[in-house]
Amino acid sequence: MPRKPEILKVTPVADSRLFHVEAVDLRFSNGEERQFERLATRGHGAVMVVALDEDNNVQLIREYAAGLDDYILTLPKGLIDPGETALEAANRELQEEVGFGARNLVLLKNISAAPNYMGHSINVILARDLYPSVLPGDEPEPLERVTWPFDDIERLVTRDDFAEGRAIAGLFLARLYLQQQADIS
Known part of the structure; x- marks a missing residue:
């Protein structure tokens, strides 16, 4: 090396x-x-949440993306606040953005988007055993929650409005983790 x-x-x-x-x-x-x-990297990091409900649907949000000047479909995400762990931040963001908390949270991987030009990375978290819980968020407008069958993520990633690379990676990391857990059982 x-x-x-x-x-x-x-x-x-x-x-x-x-x-x-x-x-x-x-x-x-x-x-x-x-x-x-x-x-340069600032702050305490960020999280992106792959939240699966009891029917094995992934919870998505539709939000305005200023960089693209369009609405996109993506996974809930946000910054880690001072004093929070990544798992605590993921659970908070999930409650703020989709109205669910999670009893089971697993850190899948820390990924980067463009490491040649920025130090920013994001923790991909799998959230399961969801329960209704709403916290006020900091979004400028209400987010639309969209559920999608997790078993059909191949069709989701081909949609024009679902193009965020980190979200696509997060879905496939979650699928790999769940397949490995099933193989262990």
Whole structure:
């Protein structure tokens, strides 16, 4: 495995309410020097929840995505608040966004979207044994809850309005986990 590049300098480039852009000057093990730009990580992390009800339906939300200027179908997700664990944050977000809590929460994997350009990652959580529970959220408008048969996720991922790569990965991680659990039983 190659040796990690030496970080020579990190310089702030731009700041906004959501993003902090840095220029990173690097020296690679072969002596080559380059400058990369990256979105720096802030906060305490994030969660995305694959919530399965008693009928094996996955709970989805339809929300406005400013980056695409359109409404998308995706999994519930949100930031981890200070002092929360990933599982606590997942249960809170589930209650805020779809109106269910979960008695059974499992961390499946921490995944990244574009590791060459940003340090942001998200914890994919499987939530089962759901019960009705609503918490007030911070969304600017009510989210539409959509249920989808988990056994039919192949058709879901081909829909034009379900295109978030992290959500697609989350569904397949959940399916793999559940298949492995069934094989153990």
